[in-house]
Amino acid sequence: MSAKGSVTIDVEVCKGCELCIDACPPSVLSMSVPVNHLGYRYPELADGCTGCAACQLVCPDFVFEVFRAPRTVQGANA
Amino acid sequence: MSAKGSVTIDVEVCKGCELCIDACPPSVLSMSVPVNHLGYRYPELADGCTGCAACQLVCPDFVFEVFRAPRTVQGANA
Amino acid sequence: MKLMEGSEAIAEAAIAAGCKFFAGYPMTPFTELLEHFARRLPDSGGVCVNAESELEAVGMAWGALAVGERAATGSTGQGLSLMQESFSEITLAELPLVIFNMARGQQDYFQSTRGGGHGDYRHIVLAPMDIGEAVAHTQLAFHLADKWRTPVLVYGDYLLAHVQEAVDVTPVEFGPLPTKDWAVDGTLTGTGRSRIVSPLGFDKAGRPSEGIENHLRAIVDKQDRIAAEEVRWDSGFIDDAETVIVAFGPPGKFVKYVVQALRAEGEKIGYVRPITLWPFPYEAVARAAEGVARVGVFELCAGQMIDDVRLGVLGRAPVSFIGGISTDGSGFGVGPLLDVELIRARILALHRDEPMPPLPHNERQF
Amino acid sequence: MKLMEGSEAIAEAAIAAGCKFFAGYPMTPFTELLEHFARRLPDSGGVCVNAESELEAVGMAWGALAVGERAATGSTGQGLSLMQESFSEITLAELPLVIFNMARGQQDYFQSTRGGGHGDYRHIVLAPMDIGEAVAHTQLAFHLADKWRTPVLVYGDYLLAHVQEAVDVTPVEFGPLPTKDWAVDGTLTGTGRSRIVSPLGFDKAGRPSEGIENHLRAIVDKQDRIAAEEVRWDSGFIDDAETVIVAFGPPGKFVKYVVQALRAEGEKIGYVRPITLWPFPYEAVARAAEGVARVGVFELCAGQMIDDVRLGVLGRAPVSFIGGISTDGSGFGVGPLLDVELIRARILALHRDEPMPPLPHNERQF
Amino acid sequence: MTNVEMRQVGNKLPELLLTQEHHMCPGCGEPLALRGYLEAITELGMTSRAIGVAGIGCYTSFSMTMDVDLVQALHGRAPSVATGVKRMRPDSIVFTVQGDGDMVNEGLQEVLHTAARGENVTCILLNNGVFGETGGHMTATSVIGQRTKNSLEGRDAAYHGYPILIGDLIARLEGAAYVARGSVHNAGAVARTKRMFKRAFQAQDRKQGFTFVEVLTMCPTGWFIPTLEGPDYMNETLGEVHVMGELKVDGVVRSTDELHDENVRKALEMEQALARGGIDDHHD
Amino acid sequence: MTNVEMRQVGNKLPELLLTQEHHMCPGCGEPLALRGYLEAITELGMTSRAIGVAGIGCYTSFSMTMDVDLVQALHGRAPSVATGVKRMRPDSIVFTVQGDGDMVNEGLQEVLHTAARGENVTCILLNNGVFGETGGHMTATSVIGQRTKNSLEGRDAAYHGYPILIGDLIARLEGAAYVARGSVHNAGAVARTKRMFKRAFQAQDRKQGFTFVEVLTMCPTGWFIPTLEGPDYMNETLGEVHVMGELKVDGVVRSTDELHDENVRKALEMEQALARGGIDDHHD
Amino acid sequence: MTETAAETECLLTGIGGQGVQLCAQVLARGAVIEGKHVMLFGVYAGAMRGMNTDATLVIGDGPLLSPPLLSHTGSAIAMHDKFWRPIASKLRDDALILVNDATFETPLDTDRHRVVRVPATDRATALGHAMGGSMVMAGAYAAIAGVVSLDALIAGMRESIPSYRTQHIEANVVTLTDGFTWGNEQLAPIGAGA
Amino acid sequence: MTETAAETECLLTGIGGQGVQLCAQVLARGAVIEGKHVMLFGVYAGAMRGMNTDATLVIGDGPLLSPPLLSHTGSAIAMHDKFWRPIASKLRDDALILVNDATFETPLDTDRHRVVRVPATDRATALGHAMGGSMVMAGAYAAIAGVVSLDALIAGMRESIPSYRTQHIEANVVTLTDGFTWGNEQLAPIGAGA
């Protein structure tokens, strides 16, 4: 598969500040319509994540876990 | 008379620090042998005072009154 | 009438009293008082400085007072702890500082009345029970400060600071005051009659100056006169009372309310509510204690005023403590013990020699 | 035996007790104590910081205590006024701070015993009457501070600080103490068992933490236990006494000396000398007051301890003040009232119900 | 949706946190700084030597959530407390966490004296230009024109005076070894700030003297703006005055003005780095 | 022996002194600074507007001898007191008199905050590098190697830290309008320092902001040296670090280092002036 | 000093962000505008969502005697039931209770109390002001308890909005009016429904 | 606790700069070196010349009971009479009084007290140590009052000199010795002269 990266989103601790939305270089994060148990909207991931970890670095509530495709693997495929 | 300047010395308030002695450019101040009522030696004036007021400026106890020969007068004499 | 929280009403009252300078540093629950002064003083030709710390705040007020203006500062008890050196010395400098303690509960009674700082100084302490009294006491504080040239502290709390009521703030007229012929403004510099405002008891060279020992004795003499003249309190139903309850400030209002209700039910209970914490109404308490079976003291702290109550009662009747420490989860706000039903239960338990109910616990908010 | 001034003896005693850290800021008559610590602590593997201010000094001591070392600070009452916020909060943090007040007279009794700062806190106060006791009390102070995890203040004065005596400072053995399993040193960081030393009553997340309300109540309970266990006093000739004199510290030594002399002359006079000012020996005073005709209180101030004496006597006998404000010209030093003959005269005047002689005035030295 | 073939980048939570939850407001910048210094400690292998000293402000709640041996100080007093700790435990790594209200208002002289003495401690300043905890009032670092609770139309120099650039003052004290000013307005800044923490702790470990890291953090609550606008607002107000960069390295002082240009350049590089596929902190 | 034909040069006593006597030690430099600012006030015609605020130190005795409306502040607190005075009496000329112990130790943050706020007051620092009043202990300005009561072999940076150059810190605050460092180690320095006082008071009068004049003063008692050695000792110790000169004029800042050279030059001119027959203060 | 005047007591509760404090402010200032004596005390744990936010409101025709914290109340407003318990224990018999239909699930004793389930959030959302539930509630309470007129309510609201939030004023007028009208419609049935 | 030991009381007075405090120090430390119990309290107004400087010294063989300030004294040392008055009133009958001949003019009651006029300043000046008068006095007092031996006195003096004043030690040895010898010479006559 070709995705360079991906993130997991712990939506229940999100406080809906939206800092991650702007921080995402490929703009693959957008805010949800439904709210979490605290009553906040939270980010949802679309395709195209590069695994740059920008969202993780700017999230005040430590919501993101970031994964990146190992370069070595890609090297093998080439 | 040719003296360029002169000082009065209020010996009884002198605390004998000797700052004036060093400060006097023509070195015409020297410390007394006898002491004042506080038990301090005090400066005495020899000839040659220029009235530069250095002693007045450096005396912590405001002991000196300085006088200077008016330039105008000297001009007249020339 | 305008809906104002206590903090705003106090600030308005201070301005109505001619306060021209205020300096303070934010601290819950004092913060709003600072905010109201900051918002309103400039309009009335005054200045409010958001000082960088409590120590700087009291220093600024000191300067404004020295030139003869009415000035005040304040904080919570914690912030006032940092000002103790200044309070002690400004009392010796005989400057009319008004201090607002928006306290966290009633834990600062000793700090206020025994002079938390060094030395023998005391200053007047006024303890309003609600916004209405706060408006009156604030204006009285500025008057007494000038009358006696001594600091006056107004003791409030979270409840007083934040409750909102519809109130009118109208300036009160207290008779004439001596002119401030001790203030400095620079105009006497170089005249040989220049002045010095100092806590040290020394006047300018060449003038007879009392020296520190006499100065300290003179201040204490003045304090004795204040103690004789300025005692204030409120009491009710004490004549035939079997039980007398002593409480001050907003909790004093709760106690008064409960005692009135119990009287309506025929219980022989009375109350004494000290209004000046210093000077303390020892005689009033002594009189109230004559022939009663017991005296109860309700304070929202571990029990501090109870010392003064005992000094007033002096063995005439047993004195017991029916208050206690009670805070919200933050430690700043109102604890669960400040409740009409709980206070009623404690007063009745004392009155009927029944065991005192346990103190309530706040549900933590942290 | 070595000739030492009180300041030096106290510093030596502290070092003998294992004090490893001291921080202070010069102020007469405390300065020499700071100097001796600065000179001697390094030799014994300790550190003395000449702090840039009183507030910074107490903060530094706070840090040294938090890692589990014995540490102290001090000043005069005026300097301690600046530390009041810290004293109040460090009591809540339960850190064993030892505080030296080389006071200007006895004017700081309330500041020391009522907690000059905010809140309900109290800490132990020891009042040595001379260098011998100062050496003992200093070591006791460090022990009690650790035993109870509470600050202990040693109340001295100009005389105690500057008198020189030939003394031996030998370490005293007080039984075992609990290990400081609350101290922080970094080794628990990252283990999930990391610690926090805090006045706020909150523990690390995930551990049951009492919260501020319960914490405040727990501190007060501890204070009640201390009050029950640690009262100390010295008294003499009270059994058949008609007059009892109460005095503490160096003036207490003068009173004791005078009372002994008067007894030798057959006068029925006794004395009580409180050694712990907090907790105050109320019972001892009460017992001494049983059946006496009068109680006299001698303090070198306007009269502060007299409140506690009255709370002890509770009306059993009339309590009158026979001390007064007395300073030298600087306000720092020893006033003329501290004189065997003058004290004798005042005690006799009280004893014989004769008018009290007027207070002496110091000849100004400024 | 996680992906088995992929390797995890960094940790979701800093190791030295006891819990993920905190009561900070949405969009607060302080937790970002928290992540930075906690990860710096772990990555430098200083974990079992670290002792924190906390001031009083919103960040005080971290005192309970950090898995760090900690001394809770009073408002403004942390540097002196840290001094006492370090003098008694010279081999530990001692750091304070303070806000601008705590450090530059209430305790300004504590940090300056501590720096002048050259104490081997690291003071960390979370600078949001307001007293967040008490409701967003102006502090001694609020910049001219900044919105605060008592300057909703912006700070006015004539009435309120000028902001203090604390880093510049500290850098000029001989006792200071390393002085830097970071920010958390974007991912690059966060990463760079973390490197500053590392340099400071390393210098402390080498006993080079006093070290200082200031971090600009968003306080949307105190600024009365939407959380989303926090980073840009901060960059355009606080960031323009308290410029990001290193003010003192190995005894060489650079003024905030000098930093300005250099800073722009660095920020650019950072974005390129991000575009290239992220920052790897372990390469420095 | 006076001479009738001669005219008096200056006054024996400053007009604003109530008495000639004072209890300062022999050789103390503080009375020399006193003369300077008192004469500056008179010569600028600001006499009936001048309000002084005194700190606590040996100079406190001047509070009683100056014929100036005065507020006696507590140790370290004078700048805040001056702030209150000035805010209520904006047209008066307000100055503080503080020592290094008072201003740079106990009250460091007071003077810095006051400067940052740009208060229109003049703070005067009498810097002798010791707490004279309490017996000559080291202060935050004592220079490395200086003799003080607790550093008889000279201040040791490793244990005691480094001195604070307060003028440099203040000069960098935007609220500060004029910052200068004078000295009284010789007649020329005394005269030049007096001109600094004048510039500061004039700037205050023009409401340009905070003004500051530091003066190095001898304290033979606290330094444990003969009075006669005071001026040279001061020049070679304190004077080498706290260099004399103007640190900020009309917004232009010069660091103490930059001042060094310039200072040497000026001192030279001064001596020549003296040789020519004295300084005439009225010509500037 | 013991003569009592008619005093309307009301305890309000909800969770942070629901506008409970604003609701109380609007009612209080509205009442003041109508010359009533008013006492209001709000308790809330900062700006945090999900935390409790409560208020005590007393409105009377004459000077108020009761202390600012109530042990008993004749009416209550609940925007959420998360922190309802402490209030439940203080309700007098026959107390008037208005709850936000969308977020209040706890069962209530409809025999002992006069319960009104107000579709506050729903109506506000329908009006396009999702955050306006508390204003609908204020309007409904004013009408049903009959303590404040709509005009006074709106005037009180304008006073209550801080300078940096003025953009919300118009929306609030809409929601307040809606709630007030809705409340009036309920009046008859309540009277009967007991 | 009331058993008393032989206690030698001495009040010293002079004006700043005369070395009164050093004189008291030397006597006190000397006594300690001989195993005596000693109490010393000095009062002086800073480094200023012309101001008063006083000291209270008590030396005993056993623990001292008296407080550190004396109301009565058995002996006195006066380097100057400027501040003599307060001490005069405290002298016991038969008190031993040593005064500095050069600077003490106030008449003394030689019947009531044992007065010794010590040429302290003169002898010191003669020895080339103009400032050493107080050491001559210390030596003379030690010898006449018989409280401290010369060796102990000298050892005590060495202890008393601060590190930054050590240059004076040798001169002090000379003046102390001179005073002590002179004092011994006076002993006989005094005994008779009473």
Ligand SMILES: Cc1ncc(C[n+]2csc(CCOP(=O)(O)OP(=O)(O)O)c2C)c(N)n1
């Ligand atoms: C001596 C003292 N004064 C005031 C306070 C009240 N107070 C608590 S936090 C705070 C402001 C904190 O601001 P800052 O340090 O900038 O941190 P932030 O809240 O912005 O994170 C204040 C003034 C206090 N706790 N102690």
Ligand SMILES: Cc1ncc(C[n+]2csc(CCOP(=O)(O)OP(=O)(O)O)c2C)c(N)n1
């Ligand atoms: C709060 C406080 N701490 C300490 C003192 C004691 N004290 C009086 S003067 C002084 C030092 C003054 O030094 P400085 O200001 O440099 O003036 P100098 O005596 O050198 O002229 C100190 C520490 C005090 N008066 N107040």
Ligand code: SF4
């Ligand atoms: S940055 Fe974090 S808290 Fe903010 S919206 Fe994104 S995930 Fe939620």
Ligand code: SF4
């Ligand atoms: S400078 Fe003044 S005090 Fe010093 S010796 Fe000369 S005259 Fe005397």
Ligand code: SF4
């Ligand atoms: S108030 Fe500001 S600093 Fe405090 S938590 Fe909220 S956003 Fe953060």
Ligand code: SF4
């Ligand atoms: S101690 Fe120093 S500063 Fe004080 S008067 Fe003496 S010489 Fe001057």
